[in-house]
Amino acid sequence: MEHSGAGFLRAAGRLARAYEAAGSRLNVFYGEPASLLGRLLDAQPDIREVVVHEDYTPYAIKRDRELKEAALARGAAFTALPDLSLAPLRDFHEWTGRQAPYKVFTPFYRQWRAFLAQRHTTVYASAVSDLVTVDAADLPDCALPGTLKAAMDDQAGQAFDPERRLRGFLQDALARYTEARDAYGQDGTSRLSASLNRGEITARRLYAAAGELAPHLAESWLRQLAWRDFYLYQSRMDKDYYHYEKKFDLSGLDDRHFAAWRDGKTGIPVIDAAMTQLNETGWMPNRLRMIAAMFLTKNLRCPFIYGERYFRLKLSDYDNALNRGGLAVGLVARLRCRAVFSHHEPRDPVQKVRSGRRLFARLASPRYD
């Protein structure tokens, strides 16, 4: 199973055990979401409201529309909370007073900081023990299949606590973050992306904790959280975001070198080390994701969708909007705006990765010793 899927199920398992410890129950069903919800509401007429977290991928938008229809058809209210991003994106866009959405990061970032300074939404205060749950175990034919159940019951990483990781990072590592985040031989970033993406901790909590524990140090870290919001914003506002491959002509590109890239056999140490790290651990630091994606699309001239699909299978923190943003931005920028593309591109990429980046290559891939 994919790294990110397994991670999601393990996180769901941790949540189920937290409910159990609080004397209640997390009900998990397997099947087509809207039809399951309909069956659940029919079986439990006391449920008056269905609450979900807003999500912006094409699949999620369609799923949530169908869930809403199923709820309303049975007289239950439907509420979608906009808490995936740090700034609620619809409110933010209205607040800016703009017609056209931002397409460039820096002006977006300036307004985003100003918006948060004025209107930061605080973290929800409810704990698992505050929530009332029902026992819906008798809904027939919708138990998790065995492999998914096993992944949910897998207690590897049981002790992982995103809140503890967050506090540890803010107290011990944030002071070095600006230098360390691109020094990929070190472990200088928070490693909270997977927890954020599967909803174990929210961006709001990160923002609040940074304000409490290290306000004077947090700017360059908040800038990275702004990138996350920027891609989520683009994914909502840009109607082509999930369809660039249909919009642009990729016919001049080809996949001849994709297998070498995927298997870490390009002969360029830093690329091979980065891909080896990904293949063996499900992780790759941000700067290496940028370099590996650029190398695939620009140097090897491979369509970005190959890299996108491969990262989807392998990244433990895979997220559709962020992965597509990271990968497609090079392509779109190259087609629309050369200056932005060049900004990310080393002047002579092959030379630069060959000369300057051997340390990481040796750490992650001993065959380069």
Ligand SMILES: Cc1cc2nc3c(=O)[nH]c(=O)nc-3n(C[C@H](O)[C@H](O)[C@H](O)COP(=O)(O)OP(=O)(O)OC[C@H]3O[C@@H](n4cnc5c(N)ncnc54)[C@H](O)[C@@H]3O)c2cc1C
């Ligand atoms: C090609 C490519 C693919 C990517 N795919 C994903 C993906 O599938 N899932 C994913 O979560 N991130 C993705 N990113 C963004 C980024 O690489 C990761 O979020 C980051 O490496 C996570 O490490 P961290 O939690 O230690 O981040 P930190 O440096 O501690 O940053 C804090 C948080 O800010 C956000 N963030 C940091 N850098 C970026 C960035 N460049 N873009 C957007 N958000 C960012 C993340 O949510 C991160 O957890 C991708 C980037 C590229 C270039």
